[in-house]
Amino acid sequence: MSKIPYLCVVFLMFALTATAANPKPQPLRFEISFSQQMSATPLDGHVLLLISHNDQQEPRFQIEFDATASQQVFGLDVDGLTPGAPAVVDFATLGYPLESLSQLPAGDYWVQGLLNIYETFHLSDGRILKLPPDKGEGQHWNIKPGNFYSKPQKLHLDPKAGQTIRLALTEKIPPVKENGEQVDSVNDWGPAAGEKRDLKDTRWVKHERIQSAVLTKFWGRPVYLGAIVLLPDGWDEHPEVHYPLVVEQDHFHRELPLWMAFQSQPPSDKIKGGPRKAQENGYKLYQDWTSGRMPRAIIMTIQHANPYFDDSYGVDSANVGPYGTAITQELIPYIEKKYRALGEGWARVVFGGSTGGWEALSSQVFYPDFYKGAWVFCPDVVDFRAYVTTNLYEDKNAYWVDGPFGRVPRPAFRQADGLVLSTMEIMNRYELVFGTKTRSGEQFDIWEAVFSPAGKDGYPARIFDKRTGDIDREVAKYWQEHYDLSHIMQRDWKTLGPKLAGKMHFYVGESDSFYLDRAVHLMKDWLEKTTDPYYRGSFEFGMRKPHCYSGEFETGVGLLQHYLPQMIEHMEETAPKGADVKSWKY
Numbered sequence: 001m002s003k004i005p006y007l008c009v010v011f012l013m014f015a016l017t018a019t020a021a022n023p024k025p026q027p028l029r030f031e032i033s034f035s036q037q038m039s040a041t042p043l044d045g046h047v048l049l050l051i052s053h054n055d056q057q058e059p060r061f062q063i064e065f066d067a068t069a070s071q072q073v074f075g076l077d078v079d080g081l082t083p084g085a086p087a088v089v090d091f092a093t094l095g096y097p098l099e100s101l102s103q104l105p106a107g108d109y110w111v112q113g114l115l116n117i118y119e120t121f122h123l124s125d126g127r128i129l130k131l132p133p134d135k136g137e138g139q140h141w142n143i144k145p146g147n148f149y150s151k152p153q154k155l156h157l158d159p160k161a162g163q164t165i166r167l168a169l170t171e172k173i174p175p176v177k178e179n180g181e182q183v184d185s186v187n188d189w190g191p192a193a194g195e196k197r198d199l200k201d202t203r204w205v206k207h208e209r210i211q212s213a214v215l216t217k218f219w220g221r222p223v224y225l226g227a228i229v230l231l232p233d234g235w236d237e238h239p240e241v242h243y244p245l246v247v248e249q250d251h252f253h254r255e256l257p258l259w260m261a262f263q264s265q266p267p268s269d270k271i272k273g274g275p276r277k278a279q280e281n282g283y284k285l286y287q288d289w290t291s292g293r294m295p296r297a298i299i300m301t302i303q304h305a306n307p308y309f310d311d312s313y314g315v316d317s318a319n320v321g322p323y324g325t326a327i328t329q330e331l332i333p334y335i336e337k338k339y340r341a342l343g344e345g346w347a348r349v350v351f352g353g354s355t356g357g358w359e360a361l362s363s364q365v366f367y368p369d370f371y372k373g374a375w376v377f378c379p380d381v382v383d384f385r386a387y388v389t390t391n392l393y394e395d396k397n398a399y400w401v402d403g404p405f406g407r408v409p410r411p412a413f414r415q416a417d418g419l420v421l422s423t424m425e426i427m428n429r430y431e432l433v434f435g436t437k438t439r440s441g442e443q444f445d446i447w448e449a450v451f452s453p454a455g456k457d458g459y460p461a462r463i464f465d466k467r468t469g470d471i472d473r474e475v476a477k478y479w480q481e482h483y484d485l486s487h488i489m490q491r492d493w494k495t496l497g498p499k500l501a502g503k504m505h506f507y508v509g510e511s512d513s514f515y516l517d518r519a520v521h522l523m524k525d526w527l528e529k530t531t532d533p534y535y536r537g538s539f540e541f542g543m544r545k546p547h548c549y550s551g552e553f554e555t556g557v558g559l560l561q562h563y564l565p566q567m568i569e570h571m572e573e574t575a576p577k578g579a580d581v582k583s584w585k586y
Helices: 004-019 213-219 274-280 283-291 323-338 355-366 423-435 443-451 473-483 486-501 515-529 558-572
Strands: 029-032 041-050 072-081 088-089 108-123 128-131 151-157 164-168 205-212 223-232 245-249 299-303 350-352 374-376 400-402 406-411 411-414 420-425 503-508 537-540
Touching: 029 108, 041 088, 041 423, 072 088, 072 423, 108 164, 151 164, 213 323, 223 323, 245 323, 299 323, 323 355, 350 355, 350 443, 355 486, 374 411, 374 423, 374 558, 400 443, 406 558, 411 423, 420 423, 423 443, 443 473, 473 486, 473 515, 486 515, 503 515, 515 537
Parallel strands: 029 164, 245 299, 245 350, 350 374, 374 503, 503 537
Antiparallel strands: 029 088, 041 072, 041 108, 108 128, 108 151, 205 223, 223 299, 400 406, 411 420
16 A cells, blocks of 8 residues: 555545534524414415514514515425424525525524415315415415414524524414404405404495305305495485495505595594694595585495405406406495495596506406596506516516626616616515415516416416516416506407597606506507597606606595596586486585
8 A cells, every 4th residue: 555545544534533523514594383282283374584683673564675675584385384393494595685594694683483374275267276365454474364473582693603593483463453353354255253343334434345256156265345435425314315436446455545534533633743644634534525515426445355465456367356347246236226326337437546546447448338437546557568667578588688798687666766776676586585376465476466367387377487587478468468458458449449538547657666657658659649539538747756646646645635526527527318417416
């Protein structure tokens, strides 16, 4: 045996001995679990690890889609997670804003775990899906009743040091409360055992909830629609009178939203914050509404939360269900009959902002005879050639603008002065951390859930790869033919035009926070060229105004007082001969 091989053997033996005596530290990892006391049966869902550098709030309340303001979160799916078994978060788990736990700077943090619990849905078409049901909270994972979470802990974390941290999910989010009392569900997917309903009706405000036959059939379990109704002054004193109906489209609200911030009892104008705060508190609206200074009409807002989002977008969808049919054929006729609306298309208009803006326009386009007009404020994407900053029909990638040698990220969120705060890739990674298979409950995912066909796995087909941004042209074509409102009007103007002319009014900020003004401009460019008939609508653009611009009422305060007279006047001027346009003017 030569000398050199002998020395190599000795060195190798020494190295192996040293490694055994001083093993390399394992990477930082978290093991998140729940006990049998929390659930005796396995659970499906999505586990979240939440990390914050402060304790101003629990970490679960400090996550935002604005990456410059958000704390850190990691997420992963669990299927059949058994009591006591850990869900492991390590360097391979996707995160936001940081992609990997390995990138976390060493330091002291407040740490929390959470399990967003899924239920199994057996759809009428045979699909079996695991989804997060709405529990009356409006589809928010951090306050969803029944979800498990751990108490926040202050810990020193260092990805370079070997560390395994175990988090026990010992807390359960309680049922939502109404008027101080807990209820099992509010707008849930079926009456829970012992369900209590304690929504307070008043002279002015009524709460309604009906089971939808078409949605129940689609989802294979009881599904309900809710409505909050605002009645005009004198409604109870004039039982012979019938009224116009104004439908407000919006996100899920437990009570009337801001631009209908009506209080059932006379609010005071002497509140902290001055006249504007008093206006937001419903003071001015209450005075105008109850005194008869505003036109008399019945106003309703709709509650239609579902497993994908806090509302359905109000159309029939392969994944979300036939909500357009349910709203127009079940809910609205029920409200009109019970509260004495005129119940005819000429006496019914719709309005809304953002999601509600898209819903208002789609309601008018898909049901042109059902509504007499649509007031559309800061709508979601109405032309998919400007899907935020992506052309879904021509671009290859939703995340990057590619050149021959370089690439630039596509922006998705900005300040009104143009400063970019987030990109398409970052905002979609944010959603993917909160749920795979279009289950995040966030904006891009609900567009996908509503607009896409069902994919091969039964979940909504991806419009683009959530990690790479590569666009699926077949899915894009489906979107175009079924939900691109600009394309649909252009394609069908010969039949739609006569039914839409004079009915559409748009308001959007030129610096919309999500670049939604781009799509509205494309729609305007075409509508202005229409003939036979000319569209006879209107557009108003607010210079350097952000998302939720609604004319001079940027936050919705005072909007109802300003636009309701226009809506009623429009109905009166276009009413058929012999229609009742006077009885409500007592």
